[in-house]
Amino acid sequence: MNKEEKEKSMPQGALLESWIKASTDFWKSTASTWPAPFGGISPLPGETGKEGGDKSVEDSWKMFSEIWQALFNLINKPVTGEFHPVSSLPEWILKASQPLWSGYLLFQKQWMEGEEKVSAGELEGFANLSQKMTKALLEMYEKDFGQILNMPQLGLTRAYQERANQTIEKFIQFQGGLTEFVQFLLIPMEKTYLAVQEEIKNLEEQGQETLKDSKVYYQLWIRKLEGNYMALLKSTEYTEKLGETMKALHDYRIAKSQLFMDILQNLPIPTNKDMDELYKDLYLLKKRVKELEKKVKSYER
Amino acid sequence: MKDEKQVNPSDMMGPFKMAGDLIFSRLLGDTAKLYNYLRDARNVLLSPMKTDIATTPYEVVYEEDRVKLKYYKPDTETRLKHPFLIVYAQVNRETMLDLQPGRSVVETFLRAGLDFYMIDWGYPTRKDRYLTLDDHINGYIDNIVDFILEKHNISSLHLMGICQGGTFCVIYTALHPGKVKNLITTVTPTNFDTDASLLNIWARAINPDELVESYGNIPGDIMNLGFLLLNPARLMIDKYVGFLENVNNFDFVENFVRMEKWIFDSPDLPAETFREFITYFFKKNLLIKNELEVGGKKVDLKKITMPVLNIYGKYDHLVPPAACDQFIGKIGSKDKEDLCLDTGHIGIYVSSKTQKEFGPKIIRWLLERDGLVEKAPQKQAAKKPAKKSKSKAKVPGK
Numbered sequence: 001m002n003k004e005e006k007e008k009s010m011p012q013g014a015l016l017e018s019w020i021k022a023s024t025d026f027w028k029s030t031a032s033t034w035p036a037p038f039g040g041i042s043p044l045p046g047e048t049g050k051e052g053g054d055k056s057v058e059d060s061w062k063m064f065s066e067i068w069q070a071l072f073n074l075i076n077k078p079v080t081g082e083f084h085p086v087s088s089l090p091e092w093i094l095k096a097s098q099p100l101w102s103g104y105l106l107f108q109k110q111w112m113e114g115e116e117k118v119s120a121g122e123l124e125g126f127a128n129l130s131q132k133m134t135k136a137l138l139e140m141y142e143k144d145f146g147q148i149l150n151m152p153q154l155g156l157t158r159a160y161q162e163r164a165n166q167t168i169e170k171f172i173q174f175q176g177g178l179t180e181f182v183q184f185l186l187i188p189m190e191k192t193y194l195a196v197q198e199e200i201k202n203l204e205e206q207g208q209e210t211l212k213d214s215k216v217y218y219q220l221w222i223r224k225l226e227g228n229y230m231a232l233l234k235s236t237e238y239t240e241k242l243g244e245t246m247k248a249l250h251d252y253r254i255a256k257s258q259l260f261m262d263i264l265q266n267l268p269i270p271t272n273k274d275m276d277e278l279y280k281d282l283y284l285l286k287k288r289v290k291e292l293e294k295k296v297k298s299y300e301r
Numbered sequence: 302m303k304d305e306k307q308v309n310p311s312d313m314m315g316p317f318k319m320a321g322d323l324i325f326s327r328l329l330g331d332t333a334k335l336y337n338y339l340r341d342a343r344n345v346l347l348s349p350m351k352t353d354i355a356t357t358p359y360e361v362v363y364e365e366d367r368v369k370l371k372y373y374k375p376d377t378e379t380r381l382k383h384p385f386l387i388v389y390a391q392v393n394r395e396t397m398l399d400l401q402p403g404r405s406v407v408e409t410f411l412r413a414g415l416d417f418y419m420i421d422w423g424y425p426t427r428k429d430r431y432l433t434l435d436d437h438i439n440g441y442i443d444n445i446v447d448f449i450l451e452k453h454n455i456s457s458l459h460l461m462g463i464c465q466g467g468t469f470c471v472i473y474t475a476l477h478p479g480k481v482k483n484l485i486t487t488v489t490p491t492n493f494d495t496d497a498s499l500l501n502i503w504a505r506a507i508n509p510d511e512l513v514e515s516y517g518n519i520p521g522d523i524m525n526l527g528f529l530l531l532n533p534a535r536l537m538i539d540k541y542v543g544f545l546e547n548v549n550n551f552d553f554v555e556n557f558v559r560m561e562k563w564i565f566d567s568p569d570l571p572a573e574t575f576r577e578f579i580t581y582f583f584k585k586n587l588l589i590k591n592e593l594e595v596g597g598k599k600v601d602l603k604k605i606t607m608p609v610l611n612i613y614g615k616y617d618h619l620v621p622p623a624a625c626d627q628f629i630g631k632i633g634s635k636d637k638e639d640l641c642l643d644t645g646h647i648g649i650y651v652s653s654k655t656q657k658e659f660g661p662k663i664i665r666w667l668l669e670r671d672g673l674v675e676k677a678p679q680k681q682a683a684k685k686p687a688k689k690s691k692s693k694a695k696v697p698g699k
Contacts, residue, residue, distance in 0.1 A: 222535075226539075239503065239506040250512065280431055
């Protein structure tokens with residue numbers, strides 16, 4: 001029986017056990033060669049450096065290997081009762097990566113659908129396809145990662161952590177919105193490209209000279225592009241998309257400004273809120289002084 | 302021996318060879334051209350240019366916060382009996398009126414012997430975010446008018462507004478009619494309930510409260526991006542293709558750079574003024590409906606009874622004729638005139654063609670109403686000047 005066959009015949013648990021033992025032994029021997037600052041606590045005054053260092057390394061590793069063994073035992077135990085640790089590591093990894101896989105599959109499905117349409121002769125268009133991809137990515141984010149960011153925070157730093165999470169979430173949402181908006185703006189480009197291609201084809205079919213002057217093509221292209229942009233920019237869809245992007249920008253800027261305020265509060269720098277309060281006072285004072293000046297002037301007359 | 306029926310491979314390549322020859326001959330021909338073009342372009346771009354704008358000398362005669370009052374005086378004797386004040390918009394800068402020698406409204410006025418004042422709104426900073434329409438109209442403009450009237454020891458002046466500055470002037474005149482002798486509005490939006498401009502459609506869709514909350518003052522760059530998106534094909538592509546085509550032309554490049562300097566010199570907009578402008582005008586259209594209140598006072602357009610000249614551009618994509626042509630019908634004046642010119646929003650002030658029409662018309666109109674020249678006979682009425690191909694003037698008083 002060669003080494004490979006031997007490994008195959010070993011049960012999964014035994015294989016994992018031998019790997020853990022080997023890795024623990026390797027790190028233990030490696031750590032024993034490290035100098036004190038890396039491998040253990042520096043010797044206290046009065047202690048001999050070598051003895052103190054070696055002892056701390058030994059203690060640390062003893063504790064570490066015990067934790068490691070306990071964890072391994074927990075993973076390797078069969079499922080019992082309510083508390084059922086994952087029966088095997090591969091399964092555990094598979095479950096942990098489940099959201100990523102489902103997102104990837106959704107993304108791939110969208111792409112395949114787009115490809116199918118193109119091969120079936122339906123004009124899907126890159127802009128349209130990329131819009132769907134962005135939507136799929138955003139959906140994936142909202143279903144999985146986005147929910148993690150919205151988990152309730154606990155403890156003394158609760159509010160700070162919540163604001164940091166909000167900023168990340170709003171940033172991602174704004175980037176998503178902006179990407180969709182830019183993709184929207186690219187639609188006329190693609191439409192025009194296809195329309196001009198069609199026009200050139202028609203000209204060729206009619207036997208007209210088409211290679212004479214590139215400027216003619218450019219004029220044709222820019223005229224069509226302008227028309228397509230006008231149609232897009234006047235559409236309700238564009239206005240809605242613009243409104244959504246502006247809203248996402250607003251939410252992100254507000255979240256960012258609150259996060260910055262948390263940071264600036266710990267530094268000797270006034271925040272925008274502090275300055276705005278001051279400016280408001282200044283504004284009201286100036287207004288009052290100007291009114292009084294006018295009144296005094298009118299009395300003088 | 303060669304088979305007579307056999308097709309010569311070189312004949313099969315005929316059409317491709319022909320096309321290839323055509324392309325290569327064009328490329329070869331163009332190579333010499335391209336070399337010359339690049340050499341000239343380099344010479345133009347590396348040579349010293351005069352791209353300063355607003356070079357006509359002026360004197361700053363009044364200052365309040367960030368706002369300055371410029372005074373332009375001709376070399377010759379001044380002709381107007383009443384002082385003349387120009388109020389520009391807060392979007393972009395008043396330097397547009399003095400872009401370059403030969404294409405300058407300032408120069409045209411001075412050459413005709415008109416002395417005048419012009420408001421420079423400056424660059425608002427965060428501390429200006431609380432300034433409202435009331436602060437600008439009943440505050441800065443009124444203080445400036447009082448200063449000028451006191452200086453000249455006179456009770457009224459000629460007032461001219463440009464774009465948003467024109468809207469300010471309309472409101473000011475309705476609130477302080479006694480201080481305005483004659484009113485000129487140019488490309489001034491007064492009716493905002495129109496879909497003729499994308500600006501109107503978009504402004505109704507945005508939430509000004511959110512923008513103000515997140516930005517404070519509205520950055521000039523955001524406004525500029527909005528203006529570019531009004532026509533991306535022309536303003537973001539074709540314009541620069543045109544520049545590349547003419548980059549070897551010194552005069553063209555000089556003018557182009559001047560215009561670029563002006564276009565992208567955009568001060569931020571004071572937050573509260575922006576909020577009120579979008580809400581009161583674009584969303585509620587209160588001015589033309591006679592429902593606007595500024596500083597607690599009703600802005601009644603019927604109180605505008607002095608002579609009024611309303612000029613706008615037929616091809617204006619920012620303030621279309623539909624945004625301007627209702628105003629004259631809503632005011633109380635008897636001597637009033639609509640003038641629609643065959644040009645766009647900026648072209649009205651800078652195009653060489655309009656220079657011959659716009660400035661001289663204002664000069665003549667003011668001199669007539671100041672009693673310095675005899676009034677020209679009134680032209681035949683034009684019902685809808687915006688739809689005519691040529692500039693027409695409505696009958697004053699219509």
